[in-house]
Amino acid sequence: MKLLYGTANPAKLQYMREVLKGLDLEIIGLNQIDLDINNIEENGNNPLENAKIKALVYYNATKMPVFSCDSGLYIEGLGEENQPGVHVRRVNGKTLNDEQMIEYYTNLAEKMGGKVKAQYKNAICLIIDEKNIFEYDGEDISYKHFYITSKAHIKRNAGFPLDSISVEIESGKYYMDNDSNSISIEGTKKGFREFFERNILKSEK
DSSP, rough: OOOEEEEEOHHHHHHHHHHHTTTSOOEGHHHHGGOOOOOOOOEEEOHHHHHHHHHHHHHHEEEOEEEEEEEEEEEETTTGGGOOOOOOOOOOEEEEOOHHHHHHHHHHHHHHTTTEEEEEEEEEEEEETEEETEEEEOGGGGGOOOOEEEOSOOOOHHHHHHHHEETTTOOOBBGGGOOSSSOOOOGGGHHHHHHHHHHHHHHHH
């Protein structure tokens, strides 16, 4: 089966190819097809809604099997109405730049004792055809917990400002000082693979 991943990010595409290696699937990305779609309005309230919005747009445009992913930031101790979720950059109706994000989230951590546990939760929507649409946002496809701290690292990662205030729980190191990617994604491989295995089997019955 040829399966379109709704992303133009080569790193994300390679990651999913590694996850699904050995399955009878050919994973292609948006850069490999001729698709004229402007920016999709991701107006969902959570990662799962946004993943489905994107997957439906790509499926309706191509009529081929497709999946899309999305993520959101969730902070322990905040009520549901105050969670950043899929609106990490948007606060009180204003879209923050990198430095404004660092200021906002360090102030939040300071108010909550100097550091606070957080997690990026992922979601995925797979559309094989109109009758086979599968959605999932389980813990086994989400990134591991980390700390947001009130003291920002001196270094910056353009476009990923929270790396400067994110600390790995196990090592106590800032993401900026880690040799690996800013977010540990290795732990999600098993969950993503099992999602595809069980749902592609369902669609073939």
